[in-house]
Amino acid sequence: MTNEFEILKPGKLLLASANLLDPNFKRTVLLMCEHNEEGSIGFILNKPMEFKVCEAISGFDEIDEPLHMGGPVQVDTVHVLHTRGDVIDGAVEVIPGLFWGGDKEQLSYLINTGVIKASEVRFFLGYAGWSAGQLEAEFEEGSWYTADASSEQVFTDEYERMWSRSVRSKGGEYCYVANSPELPGMN
Template identity: 25%
Template sequence: MTSDSPSIYLPGSLQGHFLISMPHMDDPNFAQTVIYICEHNESGAMGIVVNRPIEMDLGQLLQHLEFSYNSDLNDLIYAGGPVQNDRGFILHRHTANQWESCYDVTDELTLTTSLDILQAISEHSGPEQFLVALGYAGWGPGQLEQELSDNVWLSCPANLDIMFRTPAEERLQAAAATMGINLDLLTSQSGHA
């Protein structure tokens, strides 16, 4: 999109929203995913897939990082996206603590990328609600807007109960249900009138 063309696809930023993949999504990185959008502006967008757990759990990650940990830390770790999938991203509710590298996504949620938060989690002094992901999803300028106009994604305001309390395998349908949509009833074929 050029700067003189009106923004017909995106009236505002989708930061703090969910992207829900449409049933016809065939990209294996994003099929059947819910993505939490952490940043969205004229430079592009960045988000974390919040419903695709990987084989490693938090206790294993903390052990790999040589942090002391309690064996009850078996929280899931998520495949956050195909970009920098060797790097950790922690989405969490705001806390009084300030971590070395954090970014306030909304008034309620922060994205932290520094190891100090994992150390605090291992010592049970971190945030109560958090989601750990490896990697992220990224879009260049105008790319997400084009995908939205091509009916690749649905978007809705994020629901933190879905992200933090709903089992991973139920998050896709739960996010769609906040808009009154049953994804099982949508066709897997996309079309335009």
């Protein structure tokens, strides 16, 4: 498999390699939102939590969708990915039509007044973060693959199959990886 860290940038998916056994990241799909000389930030897309946004975050009573575990860093913080950067101040475009963050009070107001639909936002507790050079080192160790991201992947609710589908979409030898059992010794 090719060494892909040279294409690491915001808007890419990070796919945990089958060798990455850290329980925080095992078979995860992350969206990279920031990558620069100071470090990297991303959000795990396929770890929904058992409680809903409306149960956990005040001001978002209309969001009857799962809250997601964004990563193991600062799990007391809330982050949002959305498609409405056209109406939310301070939002950062990650890929065309997909935005990170912005004014949360404005977001709450726009959701509660029906301007923004629940299907256009995804909430995360915490984030995945790496210090300068840390993610590149993990790439060199073979811990991650990359793939292009799309809004559809961010907003899908097919969490169980997201990792295998994303890895398989890379084609070739990745198809074998995508079909490998989680615990080969138990096969």
